[in-house]
Amino acid sequence: MKEEFDFNRIGKRMPYTCPEGFLDDIEKNVWKTIKKRRPIYAISGGLLAASLTLLLVFNILSSQPKTDDFEKIERAFANLSNIDRDYLLTTYQNDLFINE
């Protein structure tokens, strides 16, 4: 007689194995990435803050939206990587000074 499948017989057994020490590798790689990205965030964060401040100043002082400095701001923002842009959006989307 064919045996019916029973979850109780197999329990939580899985056929997956893994190399030794991989969990430590995961932790090391995470810290490596976090520490590597921090200087980029600091520089890019400062750059964006400065860029947005200049943008605000030019909007108040000048009737002409485009100046040489404005082009520099646009270029700086365009040169940011997707990761940096994502981080800056996450950080500044609730910023009272920028979003007022």
Added chain:
Amino acid sequence: MKTKDDQELIAIAVKEPEKGFRYLMTKYKEAVYWHIRRLVVIHEDAQDATQETFIRIFRTLSNFKGECSLRSWIYRIATNEALRLLSQRRNNQVSLEDVSVELNRMTADEYVDYSDLEAVKLQKAILALPAKQQVVFNLRYYNELGYDEIAEITGSTPDSMKSSFHIAKEKIIKYMNLNY
């Protein structure tokens, strides 16, 4: 490193983010890895997705406001990373209907023990389910989470999760009995 409960973890992370995150990773890295591994199958993919999960957690930990349990929040990020990886794989496939490609992932990974035939078959049965049903089944069966918590993780309702789990279980039993 001694594990801490989630309230303690959050309290530490508020004052000392790096220290709090270290405790968090110690507590959750294994569970997160296995949750992802059950979905993506291949060890290296699971390792990459686990790393991405914790990087994302570190970047957004200060945004966690306690709208759900810390564990649910972590599992939600991990699930999204796994599903993102699966979606990327599907975009690279020639045929979207080729479910056997997912099942064949097991043969592509060196970290699978094929001597346990029943265990291999069970994983194939789970992998034959739609991705979101796999998530529900795995969280209930392997992680023994309650339906309320699974609903928090998936953004659904507890009743829907209960229903999804039972449907998944029936499909698995049918698959296992047909292929016995």
